[in-house]
Amino acid sequence: MARQQTKRNDLSGGAPASGSPEREASKTFGEEAYRLLRRDILSGRLAPGHKLQFRQLVQRYDLGIAPLREALSKLASERLVSFEGQRGFAVAPISREELHEVSNLWSELTAAGLRIAIAKGDADWEADVIASLHRLSRTPLPASPEDYEAIENWERLHAQFHTNLIACPGSSWREHFCSVLCDQFERYRRAILMQMATSAATARQVDKEHKQIAEAAVKRESDRAVQLLVDHFSGNLAYLDAQYDRLSLQAHGAGLQPKVRTASKTKSKVAETA
């Protein structure tokens, strides 16, 4: 059954790391469920299209229906899971079209945000950009696509860098939307890179591009920084798009059993007269 409510501790899942302010523990099971489900969707442990049934989720995560439902509802609002009333949740499907749309819109929003941040950012903004760039550069993307933990650490730093780039007062909505799109893009990136040889994954020199963007930004060279940023996005997109076909849409082994091998032979015509 579900984890008893009695012990509300040990939810963090990792060492609190005394010095760093990161990794706050979840306050509620709902937040914990959100964290775990999001992690498993972004990593591909839960494959696109996979039906998310409460019975299985309760077993998998040792949580009750209520917190799981809350987490799924939140993930649905970020379009990481799809939802249809009375018919439940599923991991959101992926498509080449959406990959393009997400990348392009994220690029558009980030580019405009960067221009604003360069115009209005203060010394703290500069410091945050440089600091997060440094942390990111010191954390190479792990070669093994199986090393989930290391990848997730890199992704966290990567997202933080992009956030800091555009962070400035009065941009909370833009930051919010960019954060959602960043998550979306992460799922595509990881799904595609997972299918590739380890060396190929580091072929593009994203580190160098990040560095150039950050330097142009703190030097207040708006046009150059934005141009580098847009090129960064389009380069990423072209690279992933070229590899998109390799995606095997089968469910990963670690995940739940793929029950979808039934050939749907029925087209129910409902003559419903309320």
Place this chain on the structure above:
Amino acid sequence: MARQQTKRNDLSGGAPASGSPEREASKTFGEEAYRLLRRDILSGRLAPGHKLQFRQLVQRYDLGIAPLREALSKLASERLVSFEGQRGFAVAPISREELHEVSNLWSELTAAGLRIAIAKGDADWEADVIASLHRLSRTPLPASPEDYEAIENWERLHAQFHTNLIACPGSSWREHFCSVLCDQFERYRRAILMQMATSAATARQVDKEHKQIAEAAVKRESDRAVQLLVDHFSGNLAYLDAQYDRLSLQAHGAGLQPKVRTASKTKSKVAETA
């Protein structure tokens, strides 16, 4: 207490209006709760900052905690309500800064979307733009700020017009974000107009501006259409900003009175400390 689960009908709240495909009834209580809460927040029936406690919500809407919680969770993702773990929900506060941010970002996203739609839109897009403009123009903004139903009808058509303007394949994320911002802006607009004399509310000739935008759009005059659109947004913003101070942040009278007139006065003892 809460409405019994037995009868799953009569949720629509309005006549299905045989000819029109609008107004689908809610399939679940969760959707119903979302519809009602959203309506009451956008209209100001629930004032910004108001604490949303389950006990009161259950009484007010005659729904159980589970569907209410689901609705609040969704509204929180759209930032119409704020949420803090273990401390509950509240109607999101408003601020002049956010009004500007919402308006400007909505303008930015819509402008770029309009340019794309003009470049890629087909005859159906044109037809939808013209049709929704027509419907909107035939529905004048009601003079009385108390006529919630008429206002909500106008708002629906207004949102549909803005949606159709940028609707094109491959824009679902943009449409989604614009829809969220449109809701946000609606709340500000209604909160401010509510404080004004009836005549002043129609001072700006938004109808005319909508018409000009739509005409330029279907004539494929990108630059002109986008310029008109941006001016439309900045005009609206300036107008509302000038009136922002009139906002009385006190809770509206309609506040938390139980609108359900069921005679069950078993415990009418409601601690009205607000």
Place this chain on the structure above:
DNA sequence: ATTTTTCTTATGTTCGAAATTTTTGTACAA
């Protein structure tokens, strides 16, 4: 043989209560 109907099973939804946390109120001490 195909469609429709009916029944059974599986799954999502919602309720009422229990468990946990936060807030409030009060007594006591510095």
Place this chain on the structure above:
DNA sequence: TTGTACAAAAATTTCGAACATAAGAAAAAT
């Protein structure tokens, strides 16, 4: 008067069961 400790009250969160719907299978009918 201010601050702290602690008990009581209120609110949120979560569970387990009951309810309602959807999906699937079997039976009946055209």
